[in-house]
Amino acid sequence: MQGEIRRREFHAPLGRTGLDVYLRNKRPASSAQFGPDRTLLFVHGATYPASVVFDLPVEGVSWMDYIAARGFDVWLVDLPGYGHSSRPKEMSAAPQDGPPVITTDVAIASIGAAVDFICGDCALDRLNLLGWSWGTAIMAGYTQANPSRVNKLALFAPLWIAKDAPSLGDLSGQIGAWRGVTRDEAKDRWLRGVPEGSRDGIVPPGVFDAFWAAALATDPVGAAMNPPVLRAPNGVLHDVRRFWMQAQPTWDPRSIECPTLIVLGEWDADTPPAMALQIFPLLTRAKWKKLALLGRGTHTMALETGRGLLFSTVQSFLEA
Numbered sequence: 001m002q003g004e005i006r007r008r009e010f011h012a013p014l015g016r017t018g019l020d021v022y023l024r025n026k027r028p029a030s031s032a033q034f035g036p037d038r039t040l041l042f043v044h045g046a047t048y049p050a051s052v053v054f055d056l057p058v059e060g061v062s063w064m065d066y067i068a069a070r071g072f073d074v075w076l077v078d079l080p081g082y083g084h085s086s087r088p089k090e091m092s093a094a095p096q097d098g099p100p101v102i103t104t105d106v107a108i109a110s111i112g113a114a115v116d117f118i119c120g121d122c123a124l125d126r127l128n129l130l131g132w133s134w135g136t137a138i139m140a141g142y143t144q145a146n147p148s149r150v151n152k153l154a155l156f157a158p159l160w161i162a163k164d165a166p167s168l169g170d171l172s173g174q175i176g177a178w179r180g181v182t183r184d185e186a187k188d189r190w191l192r193g194v195p196e197g198s199r200d201g202i203v204p205p206g207v208f209d210a211f212w213a214a215a216l217a218t219d220p221v222g223a224a225m226n227p228p229v230l231r232a233p234n235g236v237l238h239d240v241r242r243f244w245m246q247a248q249p250t251w252d253p254r255s256i257e258c259p260t261l262i263v264l265g266e267w268d269a270d271t272p273p274a275m276a277l278q279i280f281p282l283l284t285r286a287k288w289k290k291l292a293l294l295g296r297g298t299h300t301m302a303l304e305t306g307r308g309l310l311f312s313t314v315q316s317f318l319e320a
Contacts, residue, residue: 004029005068012117014080014110021110022084023117024051025075026068034073036126036151040318041118042076043111045133045157046168046236047181049083050076052214053132053302058207063302066311072318073122077114079107079138081178081233083218088177091231092221095176103235104137104243104250111142115149128318130154133271133299134236140251143258150258154314157264157299160275162244171241179237180222180229183212190300193269202296202304211303253282260286261317263310265297290317 006029011020027034042064044050054076055062067074078085081102090098111129118127126149131139136158143150168179187208191199215230216223222231243250260283262276273293280291292313296306 005065009084010117010121011085012113014113017080017106019080019086019088021080021114022051022078023075023114024055024064025073026055026064027073028068028071031071031073034122036124037128037318038071039073039118039122039124039127039151040067040075041111041114041127041129042074043079043107043114043129043131043135043138044076044082045135045159047186047230047232048215049078049218050135051078051083052211052218053300056207056211056214056303058204058303058307063307063311067315067318070315070319075114075118077110078218079110079233081235087231088233090177091233093177095178095180095234096174098177100175100234100238101177102233104134104141104239106235107134107138108141108145111138112146115142115146119149125149126151128152128154130156130314131158132156132302134159137250140253140256144251144255147255147257152259152261152318153256154261154263154317155276155279156302156310156314157268157271158262158276158279159240159244159271160278161247161249162240162275168237168240171237171245175234175237175241178231178233180225180231182227182229186212186215186230189270190298193267193272193298195267198267198296202298202306204305207303253279254284256283257285258287259317259320260289261292261314262290263292263294263313263317265294265299265301265304265306265310267297268299268301270299
């Protein structure tokens with residue numbers, strides 16, 4: 001275990017789009033050099049920024065802290081339109097006034113900008129990637145296109161072919177530029193897959209309130225609305241409807257060659273275990289692979305009472 005953890009923050013430009021991506025870094029203060037096997041980049045899913053999920057202290061320690069304390073150089077990225085990154089102009093207007101923004105291809109380009117920045121800052125040629133939810137398709141898509149840049153790939157709660165519309169929003173009509181998520185909607189979605197008798201205690205006391213406050217703090221415009229909302233780009237909904245609900249995923253597991261971990265909670269109602277079970281046998285070229293189904297966890301297991309099992313499972317994969 002390491003001692004003091006150093007935190008750094010950066011913004012990297014996204015090509016000629018006029019947008020930027022926010023990067024946060026945590027590492028042991030006692031170290032300055034880390035190899036590819038000890039460098040990790042997180043990306044978030046469809047709704048909540050990485051900075052809110054992966055670096056929210058729960059009982060004093062965030063997931064980033066946990067990994068950095070074990071001698072790793074840990075990074076996260078907020079995609080454009082999320083968190084501390086810049087927002088497309090369409091998000092300043094009414095959602096129905098613009099097309100869905102930040103589609104999967106834009107998100108993959110954002111990961112490219114983040115990886116290039118990290119590799120340049122740290123003199124690396126590759127690193128480890130971890131995606132959550134929609135972020136698994138983003139990280140896997142980047143890995144498929146840039147295999148030499150990825151050391152290991154971790155897919156937490158992976159998105160795959162969907163028969164039913166997701167809980168993110170209505171896909172039956174026009175999809176606007178963005179959507180607003182209220183506090184009640186966020187809490188209901190979090191607990192949706194948990195059996196009625198098991199809901200007490202799955203989220204540590206005060207964690208949901210801290211999570212929601214941190215999320216709103218990244219979006220002052222949404223927070224000032226009545227009721228307060230967290231605004232999220234709708235590019236992912238557009239892609240779910242035209243790709244995953246049409247049995248046309250945006251990446252091919254058979255193209256992945258690096259060691260790959262799939263991990264999720266048994267009560268994940270957003271990306272249920274059936275999705276992971278479809279992906280795993282298709283990873284035919286992975287150097288090695290592992291599938292871990294963890295008990296008493298939801299889609300947001302990273303902030304739950306059982307998060308320690310998730311953390312140790314991913315850590316074991318990274319250090320193997």
